[in-house]
Amino acid sequence: MGILLRDVALTYLPGTPMSREVLSCIDLELEAGEILCLVGRTGAGKSTLVHIMGGLLPATCGEMALDGKSLDGRGGMRALRSAVGVLMQSPERQLFAETVEKDVAFGPRNRGVRGEDLAAAVRGALASAGLDPEEYAFRPPFSLSGGEMRRAALAGVLAMRPRYLLMDEPSSGLDLPGRRLLYGILEKQREQGVGILLVTHDWDEVELLADRVAVLSQGRIPLQGEKEAVLAAAGELEAAGLRPPAMVAVLAELRRRGLVFPACLPSPAEAARLIDGALKGAGR
Ligand SMILES: Nc1ncnc2c1ncn2[C@@H]1O[C@H](COP(=O)(O)OP(=O)(O)O)[C@@H](O)[C@H]1O
Numbered sequence: 001m002g003i004l005l006r007d008v009a010l011t012y013l014p015g016t017p018m019s020r021e022v023l024s025c026i027d028l029e030l031e032a033g034e035i036l037c038l039v040g041r042t043g044a045g046k047s048t049l050v051h052i053m054g055g056l057l058p059a060t061c062g063e064m065a066l067d068g069k070s071l072d073g074r075g076g077m078r079a080l081r082s083a084v085g086v087l088m089q090s091p092e093r094q095l096f097a098e099t100v101e102k103d104v105a106f107g108p109r110n111r112g113v114r115g116e117d118l119a120a121a122v123r124g125a126l127a128s129a130g131l132d133p134e135e136y137a138f139r140p141p142f143s144l145s146g147g148e149m150r151r152a153a154l155a156g157v158l159a160m161r162p163r164y165l166l167m168d169e170p171s172s173g174l175d176l177p178g179r180r181l182l183y184g185i186l187e188k189q190r191e192q193g194v195g196i197l198l199v200t201h202d203w204d205e206v207e208l209l210a211d212r213v214a215v216l217s218q219g220r221i222p223l224q225g226e227k228e229a230v231l232a233a234a235g236e237l238e239a240a241g242l243r244p245p246a247m248v249a250v251l252a253e254l255r256r257r258g259l260v261f262p263a264c265l266p267s268p269a270e271a272a273r274l275i276d277g278a279l280k281g282a283g284r
Protein backbone atom coordinates (compact mmCIF):
# COMPACT_ATOMS: atom_id res chain seq x y z
CA MET A 1 0.00 0.00 0.00
CA GLY A 2 1.36 3.39 -0.88
CA ILE A 3 2.03 6.03 -3.49
CA LEU A 4 5.01 5.02 -5.57
CA LEU A 5 7.06 7.22 -7.89
CA ARG A 6 9.74 5.78 -10.17
CA ASP A 7 12.06 7.99 -12.15
CA VAL A 8 9.51 10.80 -12.21
CA ALA A 9 10.46 14.10 -13.81
CA LEU A 10 8.69 17.37 -14.31
CA THR A 11 9.46 20.09 -16.81
CA TYR A 12 7.42 23.29 -16.66
CA LEU A 13 6.47 24.67 -20.09
CA PRO A 14 8.18 21.87 -22.05
CA GLY A 15 9.08 22.62 -25.65
CA THR A 16 9.10 26.39 -25.10
CA PRO A 17 12.02 28.77 -24.58
CA MET A 18 10.82 29.02 -20.94
CA SER A 19 11.13 25.24 -20.51
CA ARG A 20 12.50 24.35 -17.09
CA GLU A 21 13.21 20.93 -15.58
CA VAL A 22 12.17 21.26 -11.94
CA LEU A 23 12.17 17.59 -10.88
CA SER A 24 14.18 14.68 -12.23
CA CYS A 25 14.91 11.05 -11.34
CA ILE A 26 12.45 11.10 -8.42
CA ASP A 27 12.17 7.69 -6.74
CA LEU A 28 9.94 7.95 -3.72
CA GLU A 29 7.36 5.90 -1.89
CA LEU A 30 4.84 7.13 0.66
CA GLU A 31 3.52 4.17 2.61
CA ALA A 32 0.20 3.84 4.42
CA GLY A 33 0.47 4.64 8.13
CA GLU A 34 3.77 6.51 8.02
CA ILE A 35 4.86 10.12 8.20
CA LEU A 36 7.44 10.86 5.53
CA CYS A 37 9.01 14.28 5.96
CA LEU A 38 10.13 16.10 2.83
CA VAL A 39 12.78 18.73 3.45
CA GLY A 40 14.64 21.00 1.07
CA ARG A 41 15.43 24.63 0.57
CA THR A 42 13.04 27.06 -1.09
CA GLY A 43 12.77 26.39 -4.81
CA ALA A 44 13.95 22.78 -4.48
CA GLY A 45 10.68 21.54 -6.00
CA LYS A 46 8.76 20.40 -2.89
CA SER A 47 5.42 21.98 -3.78
CA THR A 48 5.72 20.73 -7.34
CA LEU A 49 6.26 17.19 -6.04
CA VAL A 50 3.23 17.54 -3.75
CA HIS A 51 1.10 18.58 -6.74
CA ILE A 52 2.24 15.56 -8.75
CA MET A 53 1.60 13.11 -5.90
CA GLY A 54 -1.83 14.66 -5.31
CA GLY A 55 -2.87 14.22 -8.95
CA LEU A 56 -3.05 17.97 -9.48
CA LEU A 57 -0.20 18.15 -12.00
CA PRO A 58 0.82 15.44 -14.48
CA ALA A 59 4.43 14.30 -14.35
CA THR A 60 6.31 14.87 -17.59
CA CYS A 61 7.65 11.32 -17.47
CA GLY A 62 8.21 8.42 -15.11
CA GLU A 63 5.96 5.82 -13.52
CA MET A 64 3.56 6.11 -10.65
CA ALA A 65 1.43 3.61 -8.76
CA LEU A 66 -1.26 3.86 -6.10
CA ASP A 67 -1.72 0.91 -3.74
CA GLY A 68 -0.04 -1.41 -6.21
CA LYS A 69 -2.01 -0.22 -9.24
CA SER A 70 -0.09 1.49 -11.96
CA LEU A 71 -1.36 4.98 -12.84
CA ASP A 72 -1.65 6.39 -16.33
CA GLY A 73 -2.74 9.70 -17.74
CA ARG A 74 -6.00 11.31 -16.74
CA GLY A 75 -7.46 8.22 -15.11
CA GLY A 76 -4.36 7.98 -12.96
CA MET A 77 -4.65 11.58 -11.86
CA ARG A 78 -8.31 11.07 -11.01
CA ALA A 79 -7.45 7.99 -8.94
CA LEU A 80 -4.85 10.00 -7.05
CA ARG A 81 -7.24 12.88 -6.41
CA SER A 82 -9.84 10.55 -4.94
CA ALA A 83 -7.37 8.86 -2.56
CA VAL A 84 -5.14 11.76 -1.64
CA GLY A 85 -5.90 14.92 0.32
CA VAL A 86 -3.65 17.90 -0.30
CA LEU A 87 -3.25 20.76 2.14
CA MET A 88 -1.55 23.42 0.07
CA GLN A 89 0.87 26.03 1.30
CA SER A 90 -1.13 28.78 3.12
CA PRO A 91 -4.45 26.90 2.75
CA GLU A 92 -6.35 29.46 4.81
CA ARG A 93 -6.31 31.67 1.72
CA GLN A 94 -8.56 29.11 0.07
CA LEU A 95 -11.40 29.33 2.58
CA PHE A 96 -14.19 30.93 0.61
CA ALA A 97 -17.65 30.02 1.94
CA GLU A 98 -19.76 32.10 4.34
CA THR A 99 -19.40 29.61 7.15
CA VAL A 100 -16.86 27.01 8.20
CA GLU A 101 -19.54 24.35 7.79
CA LYS A 102 -20.21 25.25 4.17
CA ASP A 103 -16.52 25.36 3.41
CA VAL A 104 -15.88 21.91 4.88
CA ALA A 105 -19.00 20.51 3.17
CA PHE A 106 -17.83 21.65 -0.28
CA GLY A 107 -15.74 18.56 -1.14
CA PRO A 108 -18.11 15.83 0.04
CA ARG A 109 -21.09 17.70 -1.47
CA ASN A 110 -19.29 17.68 -4.82
CA ARG A 111 -19.06 13.92 -4.47
CA GLY A 112 -22.80 13.68 -4.03
CA VAL A 113 -22.99 13.35 -0.24
CA ARG A 114 -26.20 14.95 1.07
CA GLY A 115 -28.42 15.34 4.12
CA GLU A 116 -27.50 13.75 7.43
CA ASP A 117 -24.51 11.95 5.84
CA LEU A 118 -23.12 15.31 4.80
CA ALA A 119 -23.75 16.87 8.21
CA ALA A 120 -22.05 13.91 9.89
CA ALA A 121 -19.06 14.12 7.51
CA VAL A 122 -18.65 17.82 8.32
CA ARG A 123 -18.96 17.32 12.08
CA GLY A 124 -16.52 14.41 12.00
CA ALA A 125 -13.99 16.33 9.92
CA LEU A 126 -14.18 19.40 12.17
CA ALA A 127 -13.69 17.26 15.26
CA SER A 128 -10.75 15.43 13.62
CA ALA A 129 -9.18 18.79 12.81
CA GLY A 130 -9.47 19.88 16.44
CA LEU A 131 -12.42 22.28 15.98
CA ASP A 132 -15.49 21.73 18.13
CA PRO A 133 -18.39 21.63 15.61
CA GLU A 134 -20.77 23.31 18.09
CA GLU A 135 -18.46 26.25 18.40
CA TYR A 136 -17.08 26.62 14.89
CA ALA A 137 -19.51 25.26 12.28
CA PHE A 138 -21.48 28.48 11.81
CA ARG A 139 -18.69 31.00 12.14
CA PRO A 140 -17.47 32.88 9.08
CA PRO A 141 -13.93 31.78 8.21
CA PHE A 142 -12.57 35.34 8.43
CA SER A 143 -13.50 35.48 12.14
CA LEU A 144 -11.07 32.64 12.96
CA SER A 145 -7.48 32.96 14.19
CA GLY A 146 -4.69 31.91 11.84
CA GLY A 147 -4.32 28.53 13.51
CA GLU A 148 -8.08 27.94 13.47
CA MET A 149 -8.23 28.84 9.77
CA ARG A 150 -5.48 26.33 9.06
CA ARG A 151 -7.46 23.67 10.93
CA ALA A 152 -10.67 24.61 9.11
CA ALA A 153 -8.84 24.13 5.80
CA LEU A 154 -7.53 20.79 7.07
CA ALA A 155 -11.09 19.81 8.05
CA GLY A 156 -12.10 20.41 4.42
CA VAL A 157 -9.40 17.96 3.35
CA LEU A 158 -10.24 15.38 6.04
CA ALA A 159 -13.96 15.53 5.12
CA MET A 160 -13.00 13.61 1.96
CA ARG A 161 -11.55 10.82 4.13
CA PRO A 162 -8.28 10.61 2.18
CA ARG A 163 -6.06 7.54 2.54
CA TYR A 164 -3.01 9.74 2.03
CA LEU A 165 -2.39 13.28 3.17
CA LEU A 166 0.10 15.65 1.58
CA MET A 167 0.78 18.64 3.80
CA ASP A 168 2.78 21.51 2.28
CA GLU A 169 4.47 23.35 5.16
CA PRO A 170 1.39 23.09 7.39
CA SER A 171 3.11 24.45 10.51
CA SER A 172 4.65 27.57 8.99
CA GLY A 173 3.38 30.64 10.79
CA LEU A 174 1.76 28.65 13.61
CA ASP A 175 2.68 29.31 17.22
CA LEU A 176 3.66 26.50 19.56
CA PRO A 177 0.14 25.62 20.78
CA GLY A 178 -1.05 25.69 17.15
CA ARG A 179 1.78 23.35 16.17
CA ARG A 180 1.08 20.98 19.04
CA LEU A 181 -2.55 20.75 17.98
CA LEU A 182 -1.50 20.04 14.41
CA TYR A 183 0.98 17.35 15.49
CA GLY A 184 -1.72 15.64 17.53
CA ILE A 185 -3.98 15.59 14.49
CA LEU A 186 -1.23 14.17 12.28
CA GLU A 187 -0.36 11.46 14.80
CA LYS A 188 -3.99 10.43 15.02
CA GLN A 189 -4.30 10.24 11.23
CA ARG A 190 -1.16 8.10 11.11
CA GLU A 191 -2.63 5.79 13.79
CA GLN A 192 -5.67 5.36 11.56
CA GLY A 193 -3.40 4.16 8.75
CA VAL A 194 -3.24 7.37 6.72
CA GLY A 195 0.10 7.87 4.96
CA ILE A 196 1.33 11.44 5.41
CA LEU A 197 3.85 13.42 3.42
CA LEU A 198 4.86 16.39 5.55
CA VAL A 199 6.82 19.21 3.93
CA THR A 200 8.70 21.07 6.63
CA HIS A 201 11.70 23.25 7.45
CA ASP A 202 11.68 22.42 11.13
CA TRP A 203 14.08 19.77 12.41
CA ASP A 204 12.25 19.55 15.75
CA GLU A 205 9.15 18.63 13.82
CA VAL A 206 11.05 16.02 11.83
CA GLU A 207 12.54 14.62 15.03
CA LEU A 208 9.13 14.44 16.68
CA LEU A 209 7.00 13.09 13.84
CA ALA A 210 8.95 11.52 10.99
CA ASP A 211 9.24 7.82 10.35
CA ARG A 212 11.37 8.51 7.29
CA VAL A 213 12.86 11.60 5.69
CA ALA A 214 13.54 12.52 2.07
CA VAL A 215 15.79 15.42 1.13
CA LEU A 216 15.00 17.28 -2.07
CA SER A 217 17.74 19.37 -3.63
CA GLN A 218 17.56 21.06 -7.02
CA GLY A 219 14.79 18.74 -8.12
CA ARG A 220 16.47 15.51 -7.07
CA ILE A 221 16.45 13.35 -3.96
CA PRO A 222 20.10 12.86 -2.99
CA LEU A 223 19.24 11.39 0.40
CA GLN A 224 16.33 9.51 1.92
CA GLY A 225 15.85 6.92 4.61
CA GLU A 226 15.22 6.38 8.29
CA LYS A 227 15.00 9.61 10.28
CA GLU A 228 18.00 8.91 12.52
CA ALA A 229 20.31 8.24 9.58
CA VAL A 230 19.19 11.19 7.46
CA LEU A 231 19.36 13.75 10.28
CA ALA A 232 22.86 12.60 11.16
CA ALA A 233 24.16 12.92 7.58
CA ALA A 234 25.52 16.44 8.17
CA GLY A 235 27.67 16.57 5.03
CA GLU A 236 24.85 15.55 2.70
CA LEU A 237 22.41 17.93 4.35
CA GLU A 238 24.87 20.78 3.91
CA ALA A 239 25.37 19.83 0.27
CA ALA A 240 21.59 20.14 -0.14
CA GLY A 241 21.77 23.68 1.28
CA LEU A 242 20.31 22.70 4.65
CA ARG A 243 21.78 23.48 8.02
CA PRO A 244 21.97 20.20 9.96
CA PRO A 245 20.13 20.01 13.31
CA ALA A 246 22.05 21.74 16.13
CA MET A 247 22.35 18.46 18.03
CA VAL A 248 24.14 16.87 15.08
CA ALA A 249 26.60 19.76 14.92
CA VAL A 250 27.29 19.56 18.66
CA LEU A 251 27.91 15.82 18.53
CA ALA A 252 30.13 16.20 15.45
CA GLU A 253 32.20 18.78 17.34
CA LEU A 254 32.49 16.51 20.39
CA ARG A 255 33.52 13.66 18.09
CA ARG A 256 36.26 15.82 16.64
CA ARG A 257 37.52 16.24 20.20
CA GLY A 258 37.81 12.49 20.56
CA LEU A 259 34.58 11.55 22.32
CA VAL A 260 32.88 8.52 20.84
CA PHE A 261 29.17 8.60 19.93
CA PRO A 262 27.05 6.42 17.68
CA ALA A 263 26.46 7.89 14.23
CA CYS A 264 22.69 8.30 14.54
CA LEU A 265 20.85 11.24 16.04
CA PRO A 266 19.85 10.69 19.68
CA SER A 267 16.93 12.32 21.48
CA PRO A 268 17.91 15.25 23.74
CA ALA A 269 17.72 13.00 26.83
CA GLU A 270 19.78 10.29 25.14
CA ALA A 271 22.33 12.89 23.96
CA ALA A 272 22.68 14.22 27.51
CA ARG A 273 23.26 10.67 28.77
CA LEU A 274 25.86 9.98 26.05
CA ILE A 275 27.72 13.23 26.70
CA ASP A 276 27.65 12.68 30.46
CA GLY A 277 28.93 9.11 30.00
CA ALA A 278 31.65 10.18 27.57
CA LEU A 279 32.89 12.94 29.87
CA LYS A 280 33.02 10.53 32.83
CA GLY A 281 34.84 8.01 30.64
CA ALA A 282 37.33 10.70 29.72
CA GLY A 283 38.10 11.01 33.44
CA ARG A 284 36.58 14.43 34.00
N1 LIG B 1 3.92 27.01 -12.73
C1 LIG B 1 5.25 27.14 -12.81
N2 LIG B 1 5.85 27.46 -13.99
C2 LIG B 1 7.20 27.59 -14.08
N3 LIG B 1 8.05 27.39 -13.04
C3 LIG B 1 7.52 27.08 -11.84
C4 LIG B 1 6.10 26.94 -11.66
N4 LIG B 1 5.86 26.61 -10.36
C5 LIG B 1 7.08 26.56 -9.78
N5 LIG B 1 8.07 26.83 -10.66
C6 LIG B 1 9.52 26.83 -10.36
O1 LIG B 1 9.87 25.52 -9.97
C7 LIG B 1 10.85 25.56 -8.93
C8 LIG B 1 10.38 24.74 -7.77
O2 LIG B 1 9.28 25.40 -7.16
P1 LIG B 1 8.48 24.77 -5.95
O3 LIG B 1 8.01 23.41 -6.32
O4 LIG B 1 7.45 25.76 -5.54
O5 LIG B 1 9.63 24.65 -4.84
P2 LIG B 1 9.54 24.63 -3.22
O6 LIG B 1 8.14 24.27 -2.85
O7 LIG B 1 10.55 23.62 -2.81
O8 LIG B 1 9.93 26.01 -2.75
C9 LIG B 1 11.08 27.01 -8.59
O9 LIG B 1 12.24 27.43 -9.21
C10 LIG B 1 9.87 27.71 -9.18
O10 LIG B 1 10.20 29.00 -9.57
Ligand SMILES: [Mg+2]
Residues within 6 Å of the ligand: 046, 047, 048, 089, 168
Ligand atom coordinates in the same frame (compact mmCIF):
# COMPACT_ATOMS: atom_id res chain seq x y z
MG1 LIG C 1 6.74 25.18 -1.64
